[in-house]
Amino acid sequence: xxxxxxxxxxxxxxxxxxxxxxxxxxxxxxxxxxxxxxxxxxxxxxxxxxxxxxxxxxxxxxxxxxxxxxxxxxxxxxxxxxxxxxxxxxxxxxxxxxxxxxxxxxxxxxxxxxxxxxxxxxxxxxxxxxxxxxxxxxxxxxxxxxxxxxxxxxxxxxxxxxxxxxxxxxxxxxxxxxxxxxxxxxxxxxxxxxxxxxxxxxxxxxxxxxxxxxxxxxxxxxxxx
Numbered sequence: 001x002x003x004x005x006x007x008x009x010x011x012x013x014x015x016x017x018x019x020x021x022x023x024x025x026x027x028x029x030x031x032x033x034x035x036x037x038x039x040x041x042x043x044x045x046x047x048x049x050x051x052x053x054x055x056x057x058x059x060x061x062x063x064x065x066x067x068x069x070x071x072x073x074x075x076x077x078x079x080x081x082x083x084x085x086x087x088x089x090x091x092x093x094x095x096x097x098x099x100x101x102x103x104x105x106x107x108x109x110x111x112x113x114x115x116x117x118x119x120x121x122x123x124x125x126x127x128x129x130x131x132x133x134x135x136x137x138x139x140x141x142x143x144x145x146x147x148x149x150x151x152x153x154x155x156x157x158x159x160x161x162x163x164x165x166x167x168x169x170x171x172x173x174x175x176x177x178x179x180x181x182x183x184x185x186x187x188x189x190x191x192x193x194x195x196x197x198x199x200x201x202x203x204x205x206x207x208x209x210x211x212x213x214x215x216x217x218x219x220x221x222x223x224x225x
Contacts, residue, residue, distance in 0.1 A: 001063070003029045006117060006149050009142040010090055013115050013153045016040060018086045023076055023100065024048070028056035028069065030088065035068045046072040046079035076100035077107045086113040090151075094121030098128050108132060114154045122150050123166050130166075135159035139171035141179035148183045167215060181223055188216040 003011075007030045014020060016039040022031050025045035034041045045060070047053040053073050060069045072079040077087070077100060089097050097118055101108050114134060118125050126136065134154040142149050150169070161170055172180055195209050 001029065001032060001059075003033050005142050005144045006090065006151070007033065009140050009151050010088060010115055010117060011037065013138060013140070013151065014038060014041065014086060014088070015113070018042075018113070019083045020044070020086045020088055021046060021077070021080055021084045023079070023087065023089045024092060025056055025071075026052050026091070028059050028071070030090075031056075031069045032059060032063050032065060035065055036063075041068070042083070043069045044072055044079060044081065044084065045069055046074055048073070048075050075103075077104035080104065080107045080110075082110075085111065086115065087111050088115045090115075090117035092119060094118035094123075094125040097125050101128065101132075105132075112156045113137075115151065116154070117149050117151045119149075122152070122169075126152065126154075126166055126169075129154050130159070130161060133158065136161070136170055139169045139175075141172070141177070141183055143179060143182075148179055148186070150183075164215065167212070168219065176223055181220065184216055184220060188213065188220060191216070 011030055011033045014034055018041055020034060020041065020043040022043055022045050025031060025047050028045040031043040031045045034043055045056050047056065050073060053071055057071050060066055060071065089100065097116060114129060116125060130136065133156060135157045136152060137155040138153040140151045142151055165173065168184070191209050191213050195206055195213070198206055
């Protein structure tokens with residue numbers, strides 16, 4: 001079974017001997033990959049919709065993995081079990097992720113590792129989780145087609161980050177690979193376009209965008225040097 005690069009990158013960040021809760025599992029491709037590639041992985045594949053979950057069940061049965069992958073119908077962390085130490089959420093907006101965590105804040109306190117790949121509002125999710133007892137352990141860019149995604153691994157613990165580290169990602173800043181340059185060049189260009197398009201009564205929004213543009217310009221110039 002072949003999975004896309006984004007799911008593969010997420011799976012490769014999962015540690016051996018983990019018990020994972022895959023929130024919004026879709027067809028359970030990630031969960032199947034995990035238990036086939038990793039040592040001693042168990043997983044709960046959960047989804048809020050019956051259709052995708054039934055397809056997940058079919059795929060798990062086809063791979064003869066019913067003993068290590070359980071399926072559960074439910075919303076977000078409602079499907080959590082005490083054995084779970086790792087939560088995985090990808091393919092949705094960052095603010096939706098925050099809503100999922102906020103709804104089950106007591107469950108969040110029990111989790112040791114979180115791996116997320118938000119479609120947007122990445123900074124918001126990082127701040128939310130880091131203010132609630134997690135630190136950023138690893139960050140990886142992955143290109144799938146024309147899109148570049150962030151995959152972020154957080155672990156239980158504490159580290160203090162400044163604005164620049166939250167914006168770019170503290171681990172990304174240490175790597176600064178080709179995808180870092182490509183991703184943040186896109187961010188730079190999109191912000192410049194947005195500043196020009198915004199009406200004059202969006203003064204505060206323009207102020208923050210211009211500040212981010214300066215930060216991006218400086219970082220990208222440093223990479224060129």
